Amino acid sequence: QGEGCRTVPLSGHVGFDSLPDQLVNKSVNHGFCFNILCVGETGLGKSTLMDTLFNTKFEGDPASHSQPGVQLKSSTYDLQESNVNLKLTIVSTVGFGDQINKEDSYKPIVEFIDAQFEAYLQEELKIKRVLHNYHDTRIHACLYFIAPTGHSLKSLDLVTMKKLDSKVNIIPIIAKSDAISKSELTKFKIKITSELVSNGVQIYQFPTDDESVAEINGTMNAHLPFAVIGSTEEMKIGNKMMKARQYPWGTVQVENEAHCDFVKLREMLIRVNMEDLREQTHTRHYELYRRCKLEEMGFKDTDPDSKPFSLQETYEAKRNEFLGELQKKEEAMRQMFVQRVKEKEAELKEAEKELHEKFDRLKKLHQDEKKKLEDKKKSLDDEVNAFKQRKTAAELLQSQAQQAGGSQTLKRDKERK
Amino acid sequence: PHAGPVESKNEAAMSELVPEPRQKPVVPMKPMGINTSLLGYIGIDTIIEQMRKKTMKTGFDFNVMVVGQSGLGKSTLVNTLFKSQVSRKSSGWNREEKIPKTVEIKAIVHVIEEGGVKMKLTVIDTPGFGDQINNENCWEPIEKYINEQYEKFLKEEVNIARKKRIPDTRVHCCLYFISPTGHSLRPLDLEFMKHLSKVVNIIPVIAKADTMTLEEKTEFKQRVRKELEVNGIEFYPQKEFDEDLEDKTENDKIRQESMPFAVVGSDKEYQVNGKRVLGRKTPWGIIEVENLNHCEFALLRDFVIRTHLQDLKEVTHNIHYETYRAKRLNGNGGLPPMTVETEENHESNL
Numbered sequence: 001q002g003e004g005c006r007t008v009p010l011s012g013h014v015g016f017d018s019l020p021d022q023l024v025n026k027s028v029n030h031g032f033c034f035n036i037l038c039v040g041e042t043g044l045g046k047s048t049l050m051d052t053l054f055n056t057k058f059e060g061d062p063a064s065h066s067q068p069g070v071q072l073k074s075s076t077y078d079l080q081e082s083n084v085n086l087k088l089t090i091v092s093t094v095g096f097g098d099q100i101n102k103e104d105s106y107k108p109i110v111e112f113i114d115a116q117f118e119a120y121l122q123e124e125l126k127i128k129r130v131l132h133n134y135h136d137t138r139i140h141a142c143l144y145f146i147a148p149t150g151h152s153l154k155s156l157d158l159v160t161m162k163k164l165d166s167k168v169n170i171i172p173i174i175a176k177s178d179a180i181s182k183s184e185l186t187k188f189k190i191k192i193t194s195e196l197v198s199n200g201v202q203i204y205q206f207p208t209d210d211e212s213v214a215e216i217n218g219t220m221n222a223h224l225p226f227a228v229i230g231s232t233e234e235m236k237i238g239n240k241m242m243k244a245r246q247y248p249w250g251t252v253q254v255e256n257e258a259h260c261d262f263v264k265l266r267e268m269l270i271r272v273n274m275e276d277l278r279e280q281t282h283t284r285h286y287e288l289y290r291r292c293k294l295e296e297m298g299f300k301d302t303d304p305d306s307k308p309f310s311l312q313e314t315y316e317a318k319r320n321e322f323l324g325e326l327q328k329k330e331e332a333m334r335q336m337f338v339q340r341v342k343e344k345e346a347e348l349k350e351a352e353k354e355l356h357e358k359f360d361r362l363k364k365l366h367q368d369e370k371k372k373l374e375d376k377k378k379s380l381d382d383e384v385n386a387f388k389q390r391k392t393a394a395e396l397l398q399s400q401a402q403q404a405g406g407s408q409t410l411k412r413d414k415e416r417k
Numbered sequence: 418p419h420a421g422p423v424e425s426k427n428e429a430a431m432s433e434l435v436p437e438p439r440q441k442p443v444v445p446m447k448p449m450g451i452n453t454s455l456l457g458y459i460g461i462d463t464i465i466e467q468m469r470k471k472t473m474k475t476g477f478d479f480n481v482m483v484v485g486q487s488g489l490g491k492s493t494l495v496n497t498l499f500k501s502q503v504s505r506k507s508s509g510w511n512r513e514e515k516i517p518k519t520v521e522i523k524a525i526v527h528v529i530e531e532g533g534v535k536m537k538l539t540v541i542d543t544p545g546f547g548d549q550i551n552n553e554n555c556w557e558p559i560e561k562y563i564n565e566q567y568e569k570f571l572k573e574e575v576n577i578a579r580k581k582r583i584p585d586t587r588v589h590c591c592l593y594f595i596s597p598t599g600h601s602l603r604p605l606d607l608e609f610m611k612h613l614s615k616v617v618n619i620i621p622v623i624a625k626a627d628t629m630t631l632e633e634k635t636e637f638k639q640r641v642r643k644e645l646e647v648n649g650i651e652f653y654p655q656k657e658f659d660e661d662l663e664d665k666t667e668n669d670k671i672r673q674e675s676m677p678f679a680v681v682g683s684d685k686e687y688q689v690n691g692k693r694v695l696g697r698k699t700p701w702g703i704i705e706v707e708n709l710n711h712c713e714f715a716l717l718r719d720f721v722i723r724t725h726l727q728d729l730k731e732v733t734h735n736i737h738y739e740t741y742r743a744k745r746l747n748g749n750g751g752l753p754p755m756t757v758e759t760e761e762n763h764e765s766n767l
Contacts, residue, residue, distance in 0.1 A: 007528045012500040012695075015723040017532030019477055020469045022727035029660075032464055055459055082462040127746045132735045210474065271460035275467035283581050294577050 033087040033136050034274060035116075037168065039109060039160065040145025041097030042067075044175040049143075049230035050090050052243060052254060053266055054079065057232065058090065067095025070108045089137065097156060106160040113139055113167045117289040124290075138286060140277045141204070141269060142168040145175040146225060150184045152191050161201045167285055169204035169277050171269065172196070177227035177260055178245060178252045185227055192225055206268055207276050220268050226261035229254055473533055478585045479726065480524075480566075482541040482617070484559065484609065485594025487548050489624040494592075494682035495540050497695060497706060498718055502684075503527045503540050517545040520558045524586075541588065547605050556609045563588050563617050567741040587738060589729045590653070590721060591617045594624040595677060599637050602644050610650045616737055618653035618729055620721065621645070626679035626712050627697060627704045634679050641677055652676065654725070658732055671720065678717040681706055 038046040042063050051057055058075065074091040091112065096105060116138045123134050144161055146153065164170055172192065174180070180188060196203060203224065206217035231254050235244045243254040254262050269277075483491040483504075492504035503525065524541045541562070546555055566587040573583045591613065595606055610619055621641070626634060645652060654672065659665040683706050686693045695706040706714045721729070 007530070008501040008503060010500045010529055010531060014498070014500050014529070014531055015718065016477075016479075016529075016536055016726060017534045018723050019534055019536070019726055020472050022724070023472055024465055024469050026727055026731065027468060028465065053459070079459075079461060081459060084462040084464060086461045086464075127743050129739065132731075210470065212470065266460065271463045272467070274461075274464050275471055279471070287579060291577050 028083055028085075030132075031085040031087060033089070034278065035089040035091065035137060035139050035141075037072075037109075037113070037139045037142040038090065038092045038145065039096060039142060039164075040093065040175060041147060042095060044145040044147060045230050046092050046143075046145055046175075048232065049145075049173075049175070049228060050092075051232045052230040052262065053269070054088065063094045065095075065098045067098055069099065070094070070096050070105050072108060072112045087135070091139065102156050105156060106163045109160065110163055110167065113164070114289065117167075117286055118293075120286065121290055121293060138281050139168050140274075140281045142170045143269075144170055144172045146172055146192065148174055148176050148179040148188075150180050150188050152188075153195050158195065158199050158201065161196070161203070162199060165202040166288065169280055169285070170201075171204050171265075172225035173261075173265060174225050174227040176229065178229050180227070189223075189225060189227070204277070204280070206273055213272055216272065217268075220264055223261060223264055226265045226268075228262045228265055229260045230262070475582065476535040476537065478537045478539070479730070480539040480541065480586060480589050481721075482543065482559075482563075482588045482591045483594065484543045484546055484591060485624060486546065486596065487544065489594040489596060490682050491542065491592075491594055491624070493684060494594075494622070494624070494680060494714075496684045497682040497714065498722070499529060499538060501527070501529060503529070503538060504542065518549070520545040520555050522558060522562045539586065552605055555605075556612050559609075560613060560616060563613070564741065567738055568745070570738065571742055571745060585730075587733055588617050589733045591619050593619050593621045595621055595641065597623055597625050597628050597637070597679075599629060599633050601640050607644070607648050607650070610645070610652065611648060614650050614652060616741070618655075618732055618737070619650075620653050620717075621677040622717065623677050623679040625681065627681045627699075629679070638677060638679065642673070653729065653732070655732070658736060675713065675716055675720075678713040678720070680714045680717055681712040682714065 036050070038050065040046050042065050047058065047062070054077075056077075056079075058077065071094045072091050073094050074089060076087060076089040079086045079088050093109060096109075099105065120134070120136065120138055123129055123131060142164060144157070144164075146157060161170055161172070174185070174188065174192075177185065206213075206221050208214040208218050208221075229245065229252055231243050231245045231252075233243065233245070234241045235246055235251060236242075237244060237251065237253060242256075245252045245254075253259050257263050481495070483495055485491050495504045496502055521544050522541060523544065524539050526537065526539045529536050529538055543559055546552075546559070549555065570583060570585065570587055573580060593606070593610060595602065610621065613619055623629075623634075623637065623641070629637060651657070652672075654664075654668040656665075656668075656672070659668055681697060681704055683695050683697045683704075685695065685697070687696045687698055687703050688694075689696065689703055689705060694703075694708070697704040697706070705711050709715055
């Protein structure tokens with residue numbers, strides 16, 4: 001309430017008490033989304049726990065231990081219960097804790113979380129934006145899986161959680177807790193909590209400001225980290241089918257609160273605080289990211305006049321930058337085009353030259369051949385001429401000889417006479 | 418639905434942003450309440466309760482503006498709508514005060530509570546509208562006020578360190594009062610609605626409808642609807658913002674049959690048939706405000722408050738505000754440079 005705002009009594013039923021219903025109906029029509037990030041070493045049962053929590057068999061093959069680096073695998077599912085449509089995204093680390101050198105293991109996780117914030121921020125900064133239809137991918141809850149060693153947190157755990165605590169709601173859980181006995185578990189939980197406190201790791205606290213949930217949330221806060229077991233296999237226990245893990249020495253029931261904290265986790269994560277997790281992500285973690293990012297870009301909340309204008313200036317600058325880049329790209333493309341044309345031209349010229357050369361060669365060859373043939377013809381003609389001459393000469397000689405012979409015979413005849 | 422296992426791995430190492438949502442056929446959940454065993458029930462539907470609790474805690478803002486010539490019963494109607502003395506006239510202002518020379522904008526803020534729901538209601542009155550001899554551009558101060566509220570919100574939104582809940586003073590609903598002449602809309606009505614329907618949700622209302630008979634009322638409404646259509650005036654609920662078929666059918670009926678609502682306002686109660694009802698007493702009978710046979714006040718009330726209140730706010734936020742913001746960030750887009758008015762225009766009941 002602002003100053004000077006007075007409360008007036010109503011003299012009858014107005015009807016705006018239906019407002020929460022109107023709002024809820026709109027949200028239901030719109031659908032909800034919830035994004036969980038599971039961080040933990042390979043083999044700690046992350047996928048199984050998700051299957052157990054949401055009562056489904058989500059897709060995926062178990063990961064190997066030989067991943068070269070830490071990666072994040074993300075899948076989105078549409079779940080429906082009563083009239084509520086939930087778009088659930090589960091992101092899991094792959095290969096976390098498997099490397100020999102784990103110094104940079106936390107980095108891909110932090111980068112992923114930041115990337116989702118960045119995507120939202122970009123959408124929010126757009127001039128023409130569609131925020132109410134935006135598929136929110138920001139991580140609402142981070143389940144950090146602690147290995148059930150029974151001793152203390154690993155240094156990797158501390159380092160990673162410290163890097164994540166200002167970016168996401170961390171809910172630490174002890175995985176595969178059927179490996180620890182009850183008494184060890186209590187000591188383990190105390191050790192973990194004290195280590196988190198002494199290292200200044202801020203984990204998510206279930207909210208205690210609303211009286212209706214203050215009590216249960218307060219109690220649950222004291223049970224952190226939750227010791228969970230996951231199982232999708234159902235066994236007949238008594239006369240009911242229950243999710244359980246069967247050992248030779250007994251059966252561990254997942255939903256038995258005396259056996260593990262699975263029910264508490266489900267209660268807290270989904271049935272009581274899902275909305276608060278979403279709200280904290282948006283109003284605290286995202287705002288922090290946005291503030292840091294904008295300050296990084298050089299903005300300050302100096303005087304009230306400067307903001308829309310300075311942001312407008314940025315938009316101007318961004319737009320000019322963008323146009324400039326476009327122009328540069330266009331120029332580069334034009335250059336490349338010209339270059340390509342030149343190259344093609346050169347190629348074609350080369351080809352042309354070659355063709356010409358070939359043509360010349362062939363022509364020369366042809367001429368040579370022709371000359372040869374002509375020479376041959378000439379020699380042949382010469383031979384023919386020579387032959388003809390000889391023939392004529394021979395004929396002449398023959399006729400001469402005949403004449404001489406005739407004259408000779410005449411002469412002989414004369415002599416006889 | 419896919420036949421085999423859905424390939425949905427999405428390696429997100431360095432630069433992967435938004436994962437592609439895949440439709441995965443999921444084991445159907447057992448609906449709540451039918452199966453008592455824990456098996457099958459996750460509890461996702463509890464988010465409805467969680468959300469409801471959260472909104473009840475934070476409370477709601479609602480800002481309604483009334484526009485129309487003086488004497489059309491605007492203040493009375495607002496008081497009747499919210500069953501309390503929320504209008505400017507009831508907040509200690511002299512009824513005999515002079516009609517202002519220009520259009521003034523006066524906002525009164527009240528907090529009302531019902532059923533655990535707290536609402537901060539702001540009623541914005543516009544005395545002087547349409548009352549001058551020359552009424553040219555008398556809508557400009559109103560348009561300016563509306564844009565100023567968008568500007569205020571925008572300024573808060575672009576802050577580096579933002580408030581958790583940005584105070585919302587944007588006008589969610591503008592009730593425009595049409596004089597019950599029985600003939601047609603006045604040029605001023607058309608001009609105002611043409612200009613303002615692009616920046617705010619306008620709900621046209623036929624004031625003092627007790628001066629028309631049923632036939633006259635029906636004819637007048639038809640003529641008004643026709644004129645609005647011919648002039649391209651999109652009043653709330655706007656056709657282009659219908660979200661789905663259900664919305665469209667529901668809203669079509671309202672647009673084409675009920676609106677504009679012909680209303681009568683009153684804050685006096687009379688005894689009718691043993692009941693206390695709000696009404697107007699005349700020599701020829703008592704006009705019962707909430708009787709649907711007498712006037713359409715109840716329709717207006719249900720429409721604005723009981724069914725479309727949240728939608729009015731959402732259309733204002735998701736569409737009108739976004740339009741303003743886009744224009745503003747695109748280099749002033751024709752808007753005059755803003756000088757944000759401070760709190761001087763917000764009257765308070767001291």
